Amino acid sequence: MDTFKLEVITPNGLIFDNEAVEVTLPGEEGEFGVLPRHASLTTLLKAGVIDIVTADKRTESIVVNWGVVQVTEDKVTVLVDGAVAIRGEGESEVAKVLADAKRLLAAVSDSKMALASVSAKIESAAHKLL
Amino acid sequence: MANLKDIQRKIKSVSSTQKTTRAMKLVSTAKLRRAEELAKRSRLFAEKTNAMISELASQIECMKIGGIENRAFSEIEAPKMVDIIFVTADKGLCGGFNMQTIKAVRKLMAEFKDEKVKVRLRGVGKKGIEFFSYNQVEMLDQEIGLSSMPDMDRAAEFMDASIQDFKDGKIDGVYVVYNGYKNVITQELHVNRIMPVDTNEFDCQDVSKSSLLELEAEDSEKMLDALLTKYAQYNMYYALIDSVAAEHSARMQAMDAATNNAKEMVKKLTVQYNKARQEAITTELIEIISGVESMK
Numbered sequence: 001m002d003t004f005k006l007e008v009i010t011p012n013g014l015i016f017d018n019e020a021v022e023v024t025l026p027g028e029e030g031e032f033g034v035l036p037r038h039a040s041l042t043t044l045l046k047a048g049v050i051d052i053v054t055a056d057k058r059t060e061s062i063v064v065n066w067g068v069v070q071v072t073e074d075k076v077t078v079l080v081d082g083a084v085a086i087r088g089e090g091e092s093e094v095a096k097v098l099a100d101a102k103r104l105l106a107a108v109s110d111s112k113m114a115l116a117s118v119s120a121k122i123e124s125a126a127h128k129l130l
Numbered sequence: 131m132a133n134l135k136d137i138q139r140k141i142k143s144v145s146s147t148q149k150t151t152r153a154m155k156l157v158s159t160a161k162l163r164r165a166e167e168l169a170k171r172s173r174l175f176a177e178k179t180n181a182m183i184s185e186l187a188s189q190i191e192c193m194k195i196g197g198i199e200n201r202a203f204s205e206i207e208a209p210k211m212v213d214i215i216f217v218t219a220d221k222g223l224c225g226g227f228n229m230q231t232i233k234a235v236r237k238l239m240a241e242f243k244d245e246k247v248k249v250r251l252r253g254v255g256k257k258g259i260e261f262f263s264y265n266q267v268e269m270l271d272q273e274i275g276l277s278s279m280p281d282m283d284r285a286a287e288f289m290d291a292s293i294q295d296f297k298d299g300k301i302d303g304v305y306v307v308y309n310g311y312k313n314v315i316t317q318e319l320h321v322n323r324i325m326p327v328d329t330n331e332f333d334c335q336d337v338s339k340s341s342l343l344e345l346e347a348e349d350s351e352k353m354l355d356a357l358l359t360k361y362a363q364y365n366m367y368y369a370l371i372d373s374v375a376a377e378h379s380a381r382m383q384a385m386d387a388a389t390n391n392a393k394e395m396v397k398k399l400t401v402q403y404n405k406a407r408q409e410a411i412t413t414e415l416i417e418i419i420s421g422v423e424s425m426k
Contacts, residue, residue, distance in 0.1 A: 009174055011172055012172065013171030068356075
């Protein structure tokens with residue numbers, strides 16, 4: 001099965017660095033998905049959620065507040081300003097991550113609608129973990 | 131003959147200095163570890179951002195996509211005024227760390243002067259600012275406290291002023307000078323040109339094979355703008371954290387040397403003290419003996 005290398009880099013280091021089969025990114029002009037051998041492109045991201053399907057079929061979500069993505073045929077590099085990965089074990093840890101993610105988003109987004117839709121997405125991602 | 135008490139006092143003073151320098155070294159070692167970790171983690175982001183921006187820049191150069199006119203990506207002929215931002219530490223006692231940066235800044239300023247380019251100096255870090263104000267060199271901005279506590283927001287704010295002036299055409303270049311961390315025992319001086327972006331790294335032939343800008347002209351302009359701002363801000367921030375790491379490593383070394391010197395000094399003084407004491411005993415003995423002799 002085809003995979004591509006996905007890197008999510010924040011000013012504080014790598015937050016995700018693994019093989020993936022699919023990734024959905026919150027592009028400036030709307031969400032878009034990337035599969036292996038996608039045509040090359042470079043674009044901006046807005047605040048939202050990056051959904052990743054890793055090579056071993058797990059799903060992972062990362063909340064970002066701003067970013068740039070560079071897609072080449074075998075590699076996707078995402079540079080973000082601030083990011084919170086929705087992962088963790090147990091209810092308390094997940095709740096903490098959720099709060100962090102929401103704080104990150106609240107700082108950048110001014111439209112309540114956008115915030116609500118992203119929040120809903122994070123909540124559902126968090127639910128899957130529990 | 132040196133007074134016994136005097137020597138004793140000197141020994142005491144040197145060994146308490148030694149205690150202080152040793153403590154400072156330990157503090158620096160601990161801080162260095164943290165700063166180094168931070169710098170290491172951020173390096174990747176800095177590298178990727180720089181790679182992406184220079185790739186975009188060369189694509190624009192080579193392909194003239196959408197006729198983007200952006201000052202940031204073309205070499206400016208006959209610049210009139212440039213900004214030099216220097217980063218030094220807020221504190222001294224770290225060997226030649228600050229002086230190296232200051233020297234580099236003066237050299238750069240002299241070079242620009244020869245080319246008849248005006249220089250606006252913007253300083254971060256108390257030591258450098260003190261030096262230039264003592265020498266009556268005018269500074270546009272003075273920021274104290276930022277270099278010991280790097281902060282993304284403050285770094286961004288500081289950089290934005292230069293970038294805005296560059297975009298408005300008030301200045302024709304932005305340079306950052308700082309002393310960066312190489313490894314525990316060496317620091318490396320960096321003179322980075324932030325604006326205009328260096329486009330020489332990429333070959334036009336390579337570019338045609340790599341990722342294409344799949345965007346409308348106005349979009350890419352917007353994206354470039356956002357990316358450029360981030361690039362400049364982040365470079366500033368990275369300069370700060372790299373400089374902190376370097377500062378601690380320099381201080382660690384300086385304090386280590388100071389501790390060793392103090393140790394040597396105590397050794398020498400102790401020998402001197404023992405000699406003086408022996409001398410005193412000998413004189414006393416001679417006095418007693420000659421006293422006894424005269425009584426006979």
